Amino acid sequence: MPGKSEKRTRGTKSSPIIIKINGKAHEFELGRDLEPETTLSFLLREKLGYTGLKVACDEGACGACTVLMDGKAVLSCMKLAVEAHGHEIQTIEGLPKDDPVIKAFADQCEPGYGTALQCGFCTPGFVMAAKGLLNENPKPSPAEIKEGLSGNICRCGCYSGIARAVLHASETTEGGKK
Amino acid sequence: MTPPRPYTPRTARKFIGAYRPRIDAMEKASGKVQFVDDITLKSRFPGMLYAKVMRSPYAHARIKSIDASLAEKLPGVKAVLTCKDPEVSSLKPTSAGWTDGVDTVSYERMMWRHFRDRRVLGDHACWATDEVGAVVAAETEQIAEEALKLIKVEWEVLPFVLDPLEAMKPGAPVIHPEISPNNILPKDPVGGADIFVDKGDVDIGFAGSEVVVEATSVHHNATQASLDNWCCLVDWKEDKLTVMSNSYEADQSRMHISQMLNLPINKVRVISSYVGGQFGRGDTGDQPFFLFTALLSRKSGRPVKFRHSRRESFHDSRQPAIYTGKIGARKDGTIISMYFKGIGNSGAYADHTMFAMKFAPTEITEVALAYIPNVRMETYGVYTNKLPACMMRGVGNSQFNLIFGHVVDMLAEKLKMDPVDLALKNFGHEWGGLPDKSLTAVLCEGAKRIGWKEKRHKPGKGPVHDRTKKRGVGFSFHPAWHAEWQEARRGEIRIRITVNPDCSVVLDAPTVETGTGSNTCNVLGCAEALGFLGITTDDIVWPHTVDTETSLKDCVQTDSAVSYLQSEVVARAALEVKQRLLEKASKLMKAAPEALDIAGGRVFRKAAPAKGLTVKDVFMKGDMLPVVVEMGRAPNSERTGVPYIANFAEVEVDTATGRVQVLKLVVLNDCGTVMYASGAEAQQIGGQVIGVGEALTEEIIYDQATGVPLNFNWIDYKIPTMADMPEIDPALLEVWRGAGEYGACGIGEGTVTCTPRAVLNAIYNAIGVRIDDIPVKPEKVLKALGKA
Numbered sequence: 001m002p003g004k005s006e007k008r009t010r011g012t013k014s015s016p017i018i019i020k021i022n023g024k025a026h027e028f029e030l031g032r033d034l035e036p037e038t039t040l041s042f043l044l045r046e047k048l049g050y051t052g053l054k055v056a057c058d059e060g061a062c063g064a065c066t067v068l069m070d071g072k073a074v075l076s077c078m079k080l081a082v083e084a085h086g087h088e089i090q091t092i093e094g095l096p097k098d099d100p101v102i103k104a105f106a107d108q109c110e111p112g113y114g115t116a117l118q119c120g121f122c123t124p125g126f127v128m129a130a131k132g133l134l135n136e137n138p139k140p141s142p143a144e145i146k147e148g149l150s151g152n153i154c155r156c157g158c159y160s161g162i163a164r165a166v167l168h169a170s171e172t173t174e175g176g177k178k
Numbered sequence: 179m180t181p182p183r184p185y186t187p188r189t190a191r192k193f194i195g196a197y198r199p200r201i202d203a204m205e206k207a208s209g210k211v212q213f214v215d216d217i218t219l220k221s222r223f224p225g226m227l228y229a230k231v232m233r234s235p236y237a238h239a240r241i242k243s244i245d246a247s248l249a250e251k252l253p254g255v256k257a258v259l260t261c262k263d264p265e266v267s268s269l270k271p272t273s274a275g276w277t278d279g280v281d282t283v284s285y286e287r288m289m290w291r292h293f294r295d296r297r298v299l300g301d302h303a304c305w306a307t308d309e310v311g312a313v314v315a316a317e318t319e320q321i322a323e324e325a326l327k328l329i330k331v332e333w334e335v336l337p338f339v340l341d342p343l344e345a346m347k348p349g350a351p352v353i354h355p356e357i358s359p360n361n362i363l364p365k366d367p368v369g370g371a372d373i374f375v376d377k378g379d380v381d382i383g384f385a386g387s388e389v390v391v392e393a394t395s396v397h398h399n400a401t402q403a404s405l406d407n408w409c410c411l412v413d414w415k416e417d418k419l420t421v422m423s424n425s426y427e428a429d430q431s432r433m434h435i436s437q438m439l440n441l442p443i444n445k446v447r448v449i450s451s452y453v454g455g456q457f458g459r460g461d462t463g464d465q466p467f468f469l470f471t472a473l474l475s476r477k478s479g480r481p482v483k484f485r486h487s488r489r490e491s492f493h494d495s496r497q498p499a500i501y502t503g504k505i506g507a508r509k510d511g512t513i514i515s516m517y518f519k520g521i522g523n524s525g526a527y528a529d530h531t532m533f534a535m536k537f538a539p540t541e542i543t544e545v546a547l548a549y550i551p552n553v554r555m556e557t558y559g560v561y562t563n564k565l566p567a568c569m570m571r572g573v574g575n576s577q578f579n580l581i582f583g584h585v586v587d588m589l590a591e592k593l594k595m596d597p598v599d600l601a602l603k604n605f606g607h608e609w610g611g612l613p614d615k616s617l618t619a620v621l622c623e624g625a626k627r628i629g630w631k632e633k634r635h636k637p638g639k640g641p642v643h644d645r646t647k648k649r650g651v652g653f654s655f656h657p658a659w660h661a662e663w664q665e666a667r668r669g670e671i672r673i674r675i676t677v678n679p680d681c682s683v684v685l686d687a688p689t690v691e692t693g694t695g696s697n698t699c700n701v702l703g704c705a706e707a708l709g710f711l712g713i714t715t716d717d718i719v720w721p722h723t724v725d726t727e728t729s730l731k732d733c734v735q736t737d738s739a740v741s742y743l744q745s746e747v748v749a750r751a752a753l754e755v756k757q758r759l760l761e762k763a764s765k766l767m768k769a770a771p772e773a774l775d776i777a778g779g780r781v782f783r784k785a786a787p788a789k790g791l792t793v794k795d796v797f798m799k800g801d802m803l804p805v806v807v808e809m810g811r812a813p814n815s816e817r818t819g820v821p822y823i824a825n826f827a828e829v830e831v832d833t834a835t836g837r838v839q840v841l842k843l844v845v846l847n848d849c850g851t852v853m854y855a856s857g858a859e860a861q862q863i864g865g866q867v868i869g870v871g872e873a874l875t876e877e878i879i880y881d882q883a884t885g886v887p888l889n890f891n892w893i894d895y896k897i898p899t900m901a902d903m904p905e906i907d908p909a910l911l912e913v914w915r916g917a918g919e920y921g922a923c924g925i926g927e928g929t930v931t932c933t934p935r936a937v938l939n940a941i942y943n944a945i946g947v948r949i950d951d952i953p954v955k956p957e958k959v960l961k962a963l964g965k966a
Binding site: 045046047049051052053054056057058059060061062064091092093095097099102103105106107108109110111112113114115116117118119120121122123124127145146147149150151152153154155156157158159160161162163 | 181182183184197198199200202203204205206207208209210211212213215216219220221402403404405406407452453454455456457487488692693694695855856857859860861862863864865866867868891892893897899900901902903906907908
C-alpha cells in the first residue's frame with residue numbers, strides 16, 4: 001500500500017506538469033488544470049485555444065489532430081496530456097508565417113494535381129504530419145510520402161496536391177527546414 | 179506516371195480559368211481558419227453549456243415512460259428536456275427534406291411534405307442511435323453524458339427490419355404506420371407515380387429486340403464523412419435567437435427555425451462561416467437538433483453548444499438502392515427499349531429518398547435517353563430501421579449510374595461492340611443530334627488517356643501479372659446536371675459590388691464556404707468583370723461569413739453550381755459599376771458619360787484617349803463616396819442541354835486474395851467554361867476518394883441480430899487514404915456551352931457519379947466475372963471466382 005508521501009505525484013504544487021508549447025513552458029496542476037484522463041488535444045484546443053489542430057475522430061483514425069512532440073508527429077487525441085510532461089509540443093500556430101511546408105500547401109496549383117486543400121479542416125494535421133515526415137526523412141520519395149502521410153484522411157480528397165506540396169517543400173528547402 | 183496535360187481554354191481570359199491557389203489557401207494552410215467548433219470554445223463563451231442527446235440502443239423502440247428527475251439533480255446540469263415536455267411534444271412533425279437546397283421553402287411548401295415522419299426529440303426510435311427521449315445541457319460534455327445515464331427509460335422494444343425487400347413483405351414490422359401501412363412510401367405529388375417514366379411501349383420494344391440483357395446492381399450504405407462534425411451554438415436571449423452552425427444553408431436554416439419555433443424571421447439570426455466539408459450531409463440543415471438545442475438555451479438562459487462526436491456524425495448516408503435494368507437492341511447496336519426498377523432503402527425517415535430515386539433517373543431520361551424510343555422506370559422507397567439516407571455528392575446519380583453503366587457494358591459485350599461505340603450510337607440529348615459532341619469528346623479523350631484500345635481485352639483473358647494478378651479497364655458516363663437552366667428554381671441570385679475610393683473592392687456574394695472553391699471562382703469572376711479598373715484578385719475582398727442579419731441571401735452550395743451562378747450576376751453588375759463611374763467622372767471631366775470610357779483604371783475621352791484621370795482620382799477629387807451596385811438576377815432558363823462526364827478506370831485484381839487495386843483513374847468533365855482550373859481539378863481528383871471508397875471499402879455494417887450498426891468509426895468504416903489512392907488524371911474539357919457570359923456547368927458532384935461503375939466494369943474486364951454490388955470487398959471477388 002502506498003504511503004501518504006507517495007501520493008505526492010506529478011502535477012501537485014510541488015511537482016507540476018510542465019509542457020513546452022510552441023517555445024513557451026506551461027505549468028499545469030493535476031486536478032486543477034487537467035485530469036489524468038485529459039487528452040493532449042483537449043488541453044491544447046479547449047483549455048489553451050490552439051484551434052489549428054482539429055478533433056475529427058478522437059480515436060486516432062484521421063490525423064486531423066497531429067502535432068509535433070520533440071519534432072515527431074503525434075496524434076494529440078491519442079496522447080494523454082500528462083504524457084507530454086517534460087516534452088516540447090509544437091502546434092501549427094508555432095510555425096513561422098513563411099514556413100516552407102505551409103507555403104507549399106498554400107501554393108500548390110501545379111496542373112494535373114489540383115490544390116493541396118479545399119475545405120481546409122484536415123490541413124493543419126497534414127501540415128504537421130508532413131513536418132514530422134520531413135524531420136525524419138528530408139528527401140522522401142513519392143512512395144515514402146504516400147506511406148508517411150497515410151495516417152491522415154482528407155475527405156475532400158486532395159491527396160495528389162498534398163503529395164505534390166510535400167515534394168516541393170522537400171525540394172525547395174532542406175527537408176522543409178529553413 | 180503520365181505527365182499532366184493542362185487544359186486549353188476555348189476563350190482566353192485574364193482571370194477566369196486560371197491555374198492558381200485558392201483565395202483562402204494561406205489562411206487554411208496555416209490553420210488560421212476558424213470553423214464553428216473553434217469559434218464556440220468555452221473560453222470565448224464563458225456561460226456556454228454543452229448539450230448531449232439520448233440515443234436509442236434499439237433499432238426500433240418506443241419510450242413508454244421516462245424519468246429525468248435524478249439527472250436534473252446532478253451538479254452541473256442546467257436544463258433537461260424530455261419528449262414528454264409540452265414545449266417539445268407540441269412541435270410540429272417535420273422532415274429533414276424541406277428542400278434540395280436550391281430554394282428556401284416554408285413548412286407548408288417543404289419538398290417532402292407528405293412524409294413528415296420526424297419528431298423533434300420524439301418517443302419513437304426508428305434506428306439504433308436515433309436521437310430521441312431526452313436532451314441535457316450541462317457545464318461540461320462529461321456531466322451531460324453522466325446525466326443521460328441517470329435518466330430512467332422504460333422502452334417498448336419493437337421488431338425491426340433492415341432489408342427493404344423484407345420490409346415490403348406482408349407481416350413485416352411497420353415503421354411509420356401513419357404514413358405507410360406497408361413501409362412503401364406512398365405516391366406523392368412531388369415524386370410522382372411509381373412508374374414515373376413511361377415513354378413508348380417497353381414491352382413491344384423488348385419483343386422487337388434481337389438482343390436483350392438484364393442485370394442487377396446494389397448500392398450499399400456509404401456516408402458523407404465530412405471531417406467537421408455537426409456543431410451548433412444556439413443563444414436564445416429574450417425574444418432573439420442566434421445560431422452559429424456548420425449548416426451550409428443559412429437562409430433555409432433561418433426559415434426552418436423560424437417556422438418550427440414560431441418566431442418572426444427577423445428574430446432568428448443564423449451565422450455560418452467555414453464548413454469542414456459538406457458532401458450533401460444532413461440534406462439542407464433542417465435537422466431537429468437545432469431546435470432542441472434552442473429550447474435548451476431558452477430553458478437555461480445560456481448559450482448551448484451541441485456537437486456530434488465522430489460516431490454520432492454517422493447521421494446520414496447515401497441512399498442505398500437495389501436496381502434492376504433491362505435493355506433491348508437490334509444487332510446493329512440500336513437500342514430500342516430500356517426498363518429500370520429501383521428499390522430505395524429509405525432507412526428510418528423518408529427525407530429525400532424519392533428525390534434520389536426519381537430525380538436522377540428522370541433527368542437522365544430527358545437527356546441521355548432522348549433517342550431511345552421505349553423507356554420505363556419504376557421505383558419504390560421503403561422504410562427500414564437503418565440510418566436515414568439523403569444526398570451525398572449528387573442525389574441518386576451514383577446509384578442510377580451503377581445500373582445504367584452495367585447494362586450498357588453487358589449489351590456491348592453481347593453485341594461484340596466496343597461500349598464506346600455503343601454509347602455514341604445511342605446516347606445524346608434532346609437538344610442535339612447523334613453522336614453528341616460532348617459525349618464524343620469525353621469518351622474519346624478518356625479512351626486515349628487510359629489506353630483503352632491497347633489495354634482492353636476479352637473479359638478475364640488478359641495477361642497474368644505476378645502469378646495471380648489480372649488487370650482490366652472499364653468506364654462509365656453520365657450527363658451532368660448543373661447547367662444554368664437547371665438552377666431556375668433558385669429565383670433571383672443577389673450580389674453586391676462595392677468599389678471604394680482607392681479602387682479596392684468588396685464582393686458580397688454570400689455562400690457558405692464548404693471547400694468547393696466557389697469563393698475563388700467568385701473573386702476570379704469579379705476581377706474579370708471589373709477588368710476596366712485595372713485591378714487584380716488581391717484587390718478584392720470576399721466576406722466568408724454568411725450572417726442572415728447583415729448578408730444578402732446566401733446562394734446555396736448545392737448542385738456545384740455556385741462556381742458560376744454568382745459570377746454570371748457579377749458580370750452584369752460590373753457594367754452598372756462602369757456606368758456609375760462614368761457618371762461620376764463626367765462631372766469632373768465636363769463631358770457626357772457617353773463620351774467617356776474606362777480601361778486599365780483610367781477614365782478618358784473616347785475622342786482623346788491620351789488625356790484622362792485615374793479612377794482613383796475620380797473618387798478622390800469628387801465626392802469620395804464608394805460606388806455600390808447591388809443586383810439580382812434569376813438564372814437563365816434557356817434550354818441549352820447539358821454536357822457529359824465520364825470516368826475511365828484501370829484496375830488490378832489479385833485472384834489469390836480477392837484484393838482489388840485501382841491503378842489509374844481518368845476523370846473527364848466537359849465544363850462548358852472552366853471557371854477555376856486548379857479548383858476544378860481538385861474537385862475531379864478529390865471526388866475519387868468518395869468514389870473509390872464507395873466502390874471498394876465504404877459500407878456501414880449492421881448486426882443482423884440486433885440492427886445495431888457496428889462500424890460508426892473511421893477504423894472499421896474504411897475511407898481511402900493517400901496510400902490507397904491511384905494515379906488520377908483530371909481532364910477538363912470545353913465542348914458544350916450553356917447560356918450566359920460563361921455558359922459553365924457545375925462539376926463537383928458529378929466527379930463521384932461514374933467511379934464505382936467504371937471500377938466495376940474494369941474488374942469484369944480483368945477477371946471475366948461480374949460482381950453486382952458495391953463495395954467490392956475481397957470476399958466478394960473470391961466468391962465470384964468460386965474460391966470462397
